[in-house]
Amino acid sequence: MRALSTLVLLALIAHTSAQLLWPVNQLPFRLAGNGTTAGGPGVHWKEKRAPRIAVIGAGAGGSSAAYFLSHFGKLKDLGLETDVTIYEQADHVGGRSTVVWPWNDDPLSDPRPLGADKNDTLYEPPVEMGASVFVAANKNLVKAVSAFGLELDAYGGEEGQTAAWDGERWVYQEKGSFGWGWWSKIKAVWRYGRSPFTARSLVKSTVDSFLRLYSPDFVSQGAFDSLANFSAATNLAAPASHYADEYLTHEGVGELFTRELISAASQVNYGTPITRIHGVGALVSLAATGATSVRGGNRRIFEEFIGRSGARLRLGETARVQSVLKLDGTKDRRAQWLVKTVSGVGGGTYDAVVLAAPFHQTGIELVNTPAPALIPKQAYVRLFVTFVITNASTPQPSYFDLPPDTRMPNEIFGTFTTPSRHKPTFNSLNYLKALPASIGARFGEGTFHVVKMFSSRSLEPEMLDTLYGAGNVAKVVEKVWFAYPQLAPVRSEDDFAPVRPDEGLYYVNAFERLISTMETETVSAFNVVSLLLNDFFGYTPPTSWAEWDDGDA
Ligand SMILES: Cc1cc2nc3c(=O)[nH]c(=O)nc-3n(C[C@H](O)[C@H](O)[C@H](O)COP(=O)(O)OP(=O)(O)OC[C@H]3O[C@@H](n4cnc5c(N)ncnc54)[C@H](O)[C@@H]3O)c2cc1C
Numbered sequence: 001m002r003a004l005s006t007l008v009l010l011a012l013i014a015h016t017s018a019q020l021l022w023p024v025n026q027l028p029f030r031l032a033g034n035g036t037t038a039g040g041p042g043v044h045w046k047e048k049r050a051p052r053i054a055v056i057g058a059g060a061g062g063s064s065a066a067y068f069l070s071h072f073g074k075l076k077d078l079g080l081e082t083d084v085t086i087y088e089q090a091d092h093v094g095g096r097s098t099v100v101w102p103w104n105d106d107p108l109s110d111p112r113p114l115g116a117d118k119n120d121t122l123y124e125p126p127v128e129m130g131a132s133v134f135v136a137a138n139k140n141l142v143k144a145v146s147a148f149g150l151e152l153d154a155y156g157g158e159e160g161q162t163a164a165w166d167g168e169r170w171v172y173q174e175k176g177s178f179g180w181g182w183w184s185k186i187k188a189v190w191r192y193g194r195s196p197f198t199a200r201s202l203v204k205s206t207v208d209s210f211l212r213l214y215s216p217d218f219v220s221q222g223a224f225d226s227l228a229n230f231s232a233a234t235n236l237a238a239p240a241s242h243y244a245d246e247y248l249t250h251e252g253v254g255e256l257f258t259r260e261l262i263s264a265a266s267q268v269n270y271g272t273p274i275t276r277i278h279g280v281g282a283l284v285s286l287a288a289t290g291a292t293s294v295r296g297g298n299r300r301i302f303e304e305f306i307g308r309s310g311a312r313l314r315l316g317e318t319a320r321v322q323s324v325l326k327l328d329g330t331k332d333r334r335a336q337w338l339v340k341t342v343s344g345v346g347g348g349t350y351d352a353v354v355l356a357a358p359f360h361q362t363g364i365e366l367v368n369t370p371a372p373a374l375i376p377k378q379a380y381v382r383l384f385v386t387f388v389i390t391n392a393s394t395p396q397p398s399y400f401d402l403p404p405d406t407r408m409p410n411e412i413f414g415t416f417t418t419p420s421r422h423k424p425t426f427n428s429l430n431y432l433k434a435l436p437a438s439i440g441a442r443f444g445e446g447t448f449h450v451v452k453m454f455s456s457r458s459l460e461p462e463m464l465d466t467l468y469g470a471g472n473v474a475k476v477v478e479k480v481w482f483a484y485p486q487l488a489p490v491r492s493e494d495d496f497a498p499v500r501p502d503e504g505l506y507y508v509n510a511f512e513r514l515i516s517t518m519e520t521e522t523v524s525a526f527n528v529v530s531l532l533l534n535d536f537f538g539y540t541p542p543t544s545w546a547e548w549d550d551g552d553a
Pocket of ligand 1: 056057058059060061062087088089090094095096097129130131132133134319320321322356357358361362363364383385481482483484508509516517518519521
């Protein structure tokens with residue numbers, strides 16, 4: 001009987017493999033060395049002065065690139081100094097990692113006067129408007145938090161119930177508010193059989209193999225100029241080249257669990273159901289156990305990176321880069337790059353440019369270089385993040401067609417891939433916190449809550465009134481993001497942008513096509529810095545910054 005069921009299982013897997021475009025153990029592209037059609041490394045640096053590097057963008061990628069450059073520049077007797085200038089068009093550091101005080105008249109300004117006591121008890125800390133959480137496996141961020149003396153907050157929300165909603169019914173309900181890692185808590189739900197365990201062990205082996213990239217063995221083999229090679233080396237090529245539902249089925253995760261719950265995880269993390277996202281997107285969405293965030297905002301990590309790098313920071317609209325022109329080199333001299341800002345102020349000539357923003361969103365004209373043709377157009381998920389200040393302690397049961405006395409969850413994840421005819425109107429809803437009375441009093445009597453919602457459309461006032469109850473919505477703050485790439489399966493090597501599209505031009509956000517998180521942008525920045533140092537000085541780091549044993553901060 002046991003042999004028979006094994007045979008049936010094997011037959012099922014074989015059948016599934018045959019249906020896939022590429023069997024999961026076979027890559028859709030052939031790996032060829034580390035080369036691409038992009039520009040080469042150029043000749044080694046021969047001048048006495050330190051190379052001038054322009055970093056465009058001060059988010060996770062750009063800020064960490066500047067920091068890693070300064071880290072290597074400080075190593076004694078190695079001659080790896082660089083002279084770094086950062087261009088950031090926003091008036092703050094952090095990019096998609098930023099915070100908001102939705103209860104204030106000016107939600108984007110820090111209400112605390114400069115230099116105010118950090119322990120001021122009247123100060124209400126902000127909430128994350130963009131990238132919210134990271135996990136213990138995110139070694140660069142975890143090291144930064146401890147090295148820079150920042151504090152962590154568990155990312156959760158108010159006490160209450162968590163549930164997944166498919167537009168017609170709760171597919172899952174659990175007592176307790178778990179925040180991002182709720183699906184990892186699912187253990188004994190008989191409907192799903194062993195699927196939660198299978199999914200968890202799949203996530204664990206993916207995380208374990210990803211963690212290798214910080215090790216001396218991995219880093220000392222040299223930097224990658226091709227994301228296809230990187231994903232193969234970290235065992236991510238197979239999940240990256242298949243839709244998540246196909247991949248998970250092949251790996252033995254049941255369809256019910258995948259469509260009801262894993263889909264809710266990919267929806268809240270990447271605004272995309274498992275039928276339209278690649279396997280890496282789904283696996284990363286599930287790897288959320290122990291999610292935390294930095295007290296006062298994750299962007300504080302990136303402010304620290306820049307502050308400690310000693311790099312020049314050009315901030316604000318006048319620092320928006322308009323064009324980058326390649327000045328050809330010779331066989332003995334490296335190419336240079338002329339960076340111009342929209343204001344005409346603060347541009348300059350650089351020996352390398354690190355582009356740390358999604359190229360097609362920057363409005364930058366790249367001139368005299370094949371780079372624009374080598375960076376594939378990448379669609380991003382349009383995501384609405386809405387903060388609601390309400391005196392309703394939960395959403396209204398009537399919105400969900402439930403009897404008035406129903407005990408309602410205050411953390412709801414939408415799942416869009418069940419057979420239900422009606423689909424949820426939002427991706428997620430989370431009661432973040434109750435406002436202190438001193439602030440709540442601005443809106444009226446009673447307790448006011450801050451609720452964060454994700455959706456693919458703007459939420460109409462009428463809809464919010466029905467969801468929270470007429471007259472219960474005191475304030476709404478909305479932010480529209482081009483949040484992360486639409487992560488369709490990677491079908492060929494050319495789906496990835498090159499990491500070095502031309503001599504002296506490096507592209508951090510090439511990594512986002514594989515996965516988009518704060519941590520992986522710092523991983524990509526480390527790889528870019530490692531590639532740059534190799535191109536200029538023939539230097540290869542012996543290990544990652546996360547594993548660097550230097551007591552350095
Ligand atoms: C709502 C939301 C939720 C998310 N949740 C999470 C999460 O929980 N955990 C997680 O790890 N990740 C999350 N992410 C993804 C994460 O935010 C990104 O992967 C990461 O922050 C990208 O960092 P980056 O530095 O590559 O790009 P960005 O943060 O986009 O930084 C690029 C910077 O370049 C600047 N720039 C652009 N053009 C120019 C120009 N021409 N001149 C000068 N400057 C320019 C921009 O102003 C920007 O500051 C989330 C994203 C969003 C939007």
